[in-house]
Amino acid sequence: xxxxxxxxxxxxxxxxxxxxxxxxxxxxxxxxxxxxxxxxxxxxxxxxxxxxxxxxxxxxxxxxxxxxxxxxxxxxxxxxxxxxxxxxxxxxxxxxxxxxxxxxxxxxxxxxxxxxxxxxxxxxxxxxxxxxxxxxxxxxxxxxxxxxxxxxxxxxxxxxxxxxxxxxxxxxxxxxxxxxxxxxxxxxxxxxxxxxxxxxxxxxxxxxxxxxxxxxxxxxxxxxxxxxxxxxxxxxxxxxxxxxxxxxxxxxxxxxxxxxxxxxxxxxxxxxxxxxxxxxxxxxxxxxxxxxxxxxxxxxxxxxxxxxxxxxxxxxxxxxxxxxxxxxxxxxxxxxxx
Numbered sequence: 130x131x132x133x134x135x136x137x138x139x140x141x142x143x144x145x146x147x148x149x150x151x152x153x154x155x156x157x158x159x160x161x162x163x164x165x166x167x168x169x170x171x172x173x174x175x176x177x178x179x180x181x182x183x184x185x186x187x188x189x190x191x192x193x194x195x196x197x198x199x200x201x202x203x204x205x206x207x208x209x210x211x212x213x214x215x216x217x218x219x220x221x222x223x224x225x226x227x228x229x230x231x232x233x234x235x236x237x238x239x240x241x242x243x244x245x246x247x248x249x250x251x252x253x254x255x256x257x258x259x260x261x262x263x264x265x266x267x268x269x270x271x272x273x274x275x276x277x278x279x280x281x282x283x284x285x286x287x288x289x290x291x292x293x294x295x296x297x298x299x300x301x302x303x304x305x306x307x308x309x310x311x312x313x314x315x316x317x318x319x320x321x322x323x324x325x326x327x328x329x330x331x332x333x334x335x336x337x338x339x340x341x342x343x344x345x346x347x348x349x350x351x352x353x354x355x356x357x358x359x360x361x362x363x364x365x366x367x368x369x370x371x372x373x374x375x376x377x378x379x380x381x382x383x384x385x386x387x388x389x390x391x392x393x394x395x396x397x398x399x400x401x402x403x404x405x406x407x408x409x410x411x412x413x414x415x416x417x418x419x420x421x422x423x424x425x426x427x428x429x430x431x432x433x434x435x436x437x438x439x440x441x442x443x444x445x446x447x448x449x450x451x452x453x454x455x456x457x458x459x460x461x462x463x464x465x466x467x
Contacts, residue, residue: 132337132349132379135361143197143363144356149424153433155196155217155355156419159188159412161437162213165222168441169229173390177449178229182245182389184212186353187317189411190380192217193358194285194315197366206255206268206286209245210317210384214287219252222444232451233458240454262292265301265314272310272375283369284312290379291322293336299343302377306344309374313365316377317352319384324397340377352380353411356418383409 147155162184169181184191187210195217198205207214215225220236228235229244237248237256248256255271257264268286275282292298293316305312316336320327333339340347350361358380365376383406387394394403419425 130338130341130347132335132340132347135348135350135357138346138348139360139364141364142360144359147196147359151196152419152424153429155192155359156412156415156425157433157437158192158195158217159213159355159415160433161222161440162188162191162216163412164434164437164441165216165225165444166212168445169226170386170390172229172445178244180244180390181229182209183384183386184210185386186319186384186406186411187211187382188213189355189415190315190317190352190358190382191287193355193360194313194362196359197362198283198285201252203282203366204253204255204268204271204284206257206264206271206284207247208257208261208264208287208289208292208317209247210289211247211287212245215247215249215252215254218254220247220249220254222440223447224249226444226448227451230448230451231453232448233454234451239458241459262288262295262297262301264288265292265297266304267301268312268314269301269305269310272305272312273308276308276310281370282311283366284310285315286312287315287317289322290316290318290320290327290336291325291330292316293339294322294330302339302343302345302375305375309372311369311372312375313362313369314375314377315362316379317382318379319382321384321388321394321398323388323392324394326397335379337377337379343375343377345375345377347377347379349379349381352382353409353414355411355415382411385410 172178173181191214195214200218224236231240233240246257264286268284272284335349337347337349351357385407
């Protein structure tokens with residue numbers, strides 16, 4: 130069964146119900162993510178932090194989903210690109226900058242995890258691990274626990290299209306489909322699993338084509354359109370919350386930067402391809418829509434840019450000055466103190 134399109138899946142124009150304030154908040158979250166992301170790249174290139182993995186180009190599909198959730202009530206089991214997702218659910222730039230430097234105040238691990246292993250217990254954001262796709266069956270397990278406790282919590286887990294080649298992907302979706310769990314599997318398909326194109330990852334055209342095999346709808350949509358992303362996400366969340374089971378969503382997007390700070394993408398894709406996708410930038414696209422509707426003015430856009438810039442500056446200064454973990458705490462809280 131081929132993947133559904135948004136007009137085949139969405140039963141209501143959820144985006145049409147958003148207020149101007151909500152639309153502007155979406156834009157500000159996307160702009161904050163981009164500014165923070167850019168600063169992280171600069172810090173890496175300056176040799177001040179060892180590693181960065183970017184969310185550029187992914188902001189729309191992440192913010193669209195986050196705004197459809199109940200922050201602090203629903204669960205997110207993210208993957209390493211979810212900067213905008215974390216911010217939209219309530220994480221601060223400082224929360225994300227501290228682990229970049231490996232500082233003791235890092236809310237995800239106290240400076241023990243590598244950067245981009247997001248975690249925040251207060252926001253119900255579950256920290257991940259370096260092996261890709263382990264979050265998929267774990268997210269199904271969280272959703273099963275919620276069902277056994279008769280709660281209407283929704284679990285969202287994210288991953289790239291390359292992750293769908295892992296056995297964890299199939300086991301997690303199979304389990305969720307059997308038990309009709311309130312879990313949403315969000316594939317952020319940016320066309321490349323590091324350097325491997327999608328054509329070498331799967332024999333089907335879309336990741337979402339696989340949904341039917343596990344007893345759930347598979348939906349393909351434009352991951353660079355935040356309003357379409359919100360509509361699809363809101364439908365999937367509503368479906369999960371009322372007990373109708375899981376959904377497999379595939380946001381078609383692109384990363385205009387290398388896979389990570391350790392990657393050279395010139396070895397596997399052309400500059401012409403990258404430039405073509407830069408013209409589809411999700412932030413510029415959303416700005417144009419809001420300007421055309423009169424929701425946003427150029428003066429308002431400049432105010433937002435100044436505000437997010439100040440937040441990123443403050444987060445950078447704080448994280449750089451913060452203390453590193455104490456050597457004697459290296460094994461705590463994995464092992465109790467004697």
